[in-house]
Amino acid sequence: MKIAILVSGSGSNLQTLIDQLHLDSNSGVEIAVVISDRPKAYALVRAKKVDIPTYVIQLKHFPDRNAFDAKISGIIETHEVELILLAGYMKIFQPPFVRRYRYQLINIHPSLLPAFPGAHAVADTLAYHTKISGVTVHFVDEGVDTGPIITQVPVPVLDDDNESSLHQRIQIEEHKIYPQVVKWFAANLIHIDNRRVIIKQE
Numbered sequence: 411m412k413i414a415i416l417v418s419g420s421g422s423n424l425q426t427l428i429d430q431l432h433l434d435s436n437s438g439v440e441i442a443v444v445i446s447d448r449p450k451a452y453a454l455v456r457a458k459k460v461d462i463p464t465y466v467i468q469l470k471h472f473p474d475r476n477a478f479d480a481k482i483s484g485i486i487e488t489h490e491v492e493l494i495l496l497a498g499y500m501k502i503f504q505p506p507f508v509r510r511y512r513y514q515l516i517n518i519h520p521s522l523l524p525a526f527p528g529a530h531a532v533a534d535t536l537a538y539h540t541k542i543s544g545v546t547v548h549f550v551d552e553g554v555d556t557g558p559i560i561t562q563v564p565v566p567v568l569d570d571d572n573e574s575s576l577h578q579r580i581q582i583e584e585h586k587i588y589p590q591v592v593k594w595f596a597a598n599l600i601h602i603d604n605r606r607v608i609i610k611q612e
């Protein structure tokens with residue numbers, strides 16, 4: 411199964427997907443393309459190291475967001491991918507893109523949604539002083555971090571946590587669960603009943 415990964419930053423999730431899936435010939439998963447909206451994203455270096463085709467597509471070069479999304483869509487179609495993963499990608503898609511890839515577009519978010527959506531989930535968690543945080547993997551819909559939840563993993567918030575220490579522990583869980591979700595998807599084990607997502611037994 412060919413997948414596309416969209417990134418904006420460091421790409422530690424991309425790295426784990428490269429290591430656990432792309433470089434494992436038994437996984438049946440190939441990362442066919444990595445697309446970044448930021449030319450300096452370190453994720454691009456990670457992809458290039460293992461010869462995955464990369465593209466930098468910057469919003470400022472397009473007249474509007476629909477044209478920007480259409481460019482990304484064109485690349486995705488060229489590479490014939492079945493699944494698109496957002497891995498730290500910081501742009502919001504317009505409804506036509508989301509509708510086109512409904513249930514083929516998945517995001518990972520560093521909180522237990524619906525708590526703390528948006529770009530500052532870890533800081534917002536610490537400011538609210540919840541005792542539990544975690545990871546959510548969800549399908550993308552037209553809202554911001556509102557799509558049907560595929561799976562969640564809790565992570566305790568410690569008394570002396572700062573943004574970096576909590577995010578680091580959340581990422582340890584991200585790096586386990588994201589490859590697992592891709593394996594479920596590839597094995598056709600993810601079933602969707604409206605907002606309810608069920609993982610069939612392996």
Ligand code: GRF
Binds near residue numbers: 419420423498499
């Ligand atoms: C992750 O924490 C993910 O949950 C969020 O952005 C971060 C990306 O990290 N959406 P990385 O670039 O994969 O290291």
